[in-house]
Amino acid sequence: MSAPTVEVEELNWRLVEVGRVVLINNKLAAIVDIIDQKRVLVDGPSTDVERQVARLQDIELTFLVLDSVSRGDNSDAVKEAWDASDISSQWASSDWAKDxxxxxxxxxxxxxxxxxxxxxxxxxxxxxxxxxx
CATH class of the missing domain: 1.20.5 (Single alpha-helices involved in coiled-coils or other helix-helix interfaces)
Known part of the structure; x- marks a missing residue:
């Protein structure tokens, strides 16, 4: 006899994951690598947010995700994925950005x-x- 399959719905979209777009001091960046439970490596598409280590308590996770970014990608790959996903216009049209x-x-x-x-x-x-x- 096999166990019944149960579908689990994701209750919270705010997951710390590689490719998640975050807000640091009202500037957008993407998570490139997860260092430990409290720190991540972030990289922005422009010079506003350079590649840096950020504490999770200092950033805000957004609803946007870069799917084509893999762990440890360089800045050029992040910028290409950012432009391909058109994150800037998606963010500008959100209520959060307007607020x-x-x-x-x-x-x-x-x-x-x-x-x-x-x-x-x-x-x-x-x-x-x-x-x-």
């Missing part, structure tokens, strides 16, 4: 621009309130 961009833009506002945003928020809330009545 980061909005926070960055809000942090760069001057006093008058913050005042304009406040007025626009008041106008929007008044419009929503009158439409709800």
């Amino acid at each position: 980061i961009a909005q926070k960055q833009r809000r942090s760069e506002l001057n006093d008058f621009e913050r005042f304009q945003v406040q007025l626009l928020q008041k106008q929007r809330s008044l419009a929503i309130g009158s439409a709800a009545k």
Whole structure:
């Protein structure tokens, strides 16, 4: 008699794996190698994030994965896989990236621009309130 087969669904997509795209200080990079339980080797597609060892507590795992990256690939292979998978445009279209961009833009506002945003928020809330009545 054979044991029944059970299909296990992946409950969490945030797995530390080679090829996983990570966020380091709001810059994207890919995991190239896993050193131990707390450190990974990451490499970015541009000069923003150079090949370096990063602690897992300092990075954020994203939902994007480079499938064609194998363990220990050099920077050129990572860049080719990055361009082939079109990771930059996938990331730019995600809600997470849009939220980061909005926070960055809000942090760069001057006093008058913050005042304009406040007025626009008041106008929007008044419009929503009158439409709800």
